[in-house]
Amino acid sequence: MNFKFTMEIIRQLKMLSVPVTNMVNAKKFYVDALGLKMINDFRQDDSHWWVSLILPEGGVTITLATHHENMKPGTMKVYFATSDVAAAHKELSNKGVKVGEVKDDLFGPGSGVKWFNLEDPDGNQVLLVQA
Numbered sequence: 001m002n003f004k005f006t007m008e009i010i011r012q013l014k015m016l017s018v019p020v021t022n023m024v025n026a027k028k029f030y031v032d033a034l035g036l037k038m039i040n041d042f043r044q045d046d047s048h049w050w051v052s053l054i055l056p057e058g059g060v061t062i063t064l065a066t067h068h069e070n071m072k073p074g075t076m077k078v079y080f081a082t083s084d085v086a087a088a089h090k091e092l093s094n095k096g097v098k099v100g101e102v103k104d105d106l107f108g109p110g111s112g113v114k115w116f117n118l119e120d121p122d123g124n125q126v127l128l129v130q131a
Helices: 021-033 085-094
Strands: 014-019 039-045 048-054 060-064 076-080 117-118 125-130
Touching: 014 039, 021 039, 021 048, 021 060, 076 085, 085 117
Parallel strands: 014 060, 076 125
Antiparallel strands: 039 048, 048 060, 117 125
């Protein structure tokens, strides 16, 4: 396909929505364990609750949402960059987070890109990647 655009349609990724079932547990994981900063907490009721988070250095907003008609909890995969995979792995382990083993094959055998995975309380996959 060859598309010609007369304007810039997409400029940046602004928000990522993560489906959760228990907002209290999700906030503990993303704020207390991973260190994201909460910037908004809107609760209509238990089934309509949105919490917006941002990384310490800014960037994409991550919105935890209990209202998710077409998204099921446990179906997302989110990649976060870290400067030291081994230190992040140790810190999260010390906080009681169940983490996978550190590997160095994110882009295939021999790629040398270090990473490890973990899950949020709803089974959404979280990967920390050395960058």
